[in-house]
Amino acid sequence: MLKKTLLITLxxxxxxxxxxxxxxxxxIDKAIALNSSKDVMNILKNSCFDCHSYETKWPYYSEIAPVSFFVASHVKKGRKALNFSEWKNIDKDIKKARLKRAIMTVNNGMMALPSYVSVHDNAELSKDEKSTLIKWFEKELEILDQ
Structure with missing residues (x-):
């Protein structure tokens, strides 16, 4: 029975x-993609763009099922939640909501996601990087409120 189960699983x-x-x-249409300061862009590209842009770097394990399904789904959901490649096309009210959510998730350590950081050590946000992003998110909110 065990042998049959193993063969079926295989x-x-x-x-x-x-x-x-x-x-x-x-x-990527550079006319609508996010273009910010170098320090903000470096942080976002290092810790956020794989899931929140069209600049995803698909790692080798994204080719192996069932992990490939998880990774593709995660990227699809990330792009839907906030896509920096579509930055200038995002509705003002939606963008404000996403920025507020970004502040909250960065503050509480939920971004970059722990599951992502576990396989991308360099994506973990330092205290300074969190501060830089939060200040930038807040500045963007102020601009949208004008």
């Missing part, structure tokens, strides 16, 4: 390798 793991989730990086 067959399923091999079969799902042929199911490919959507892993795309649409072209």
């Amino acid at each position: 067959f399923i793991l091999i079969a799902i390798q042929f199911i490919r989730p959507d892993k795309t990086n649409p072209p």
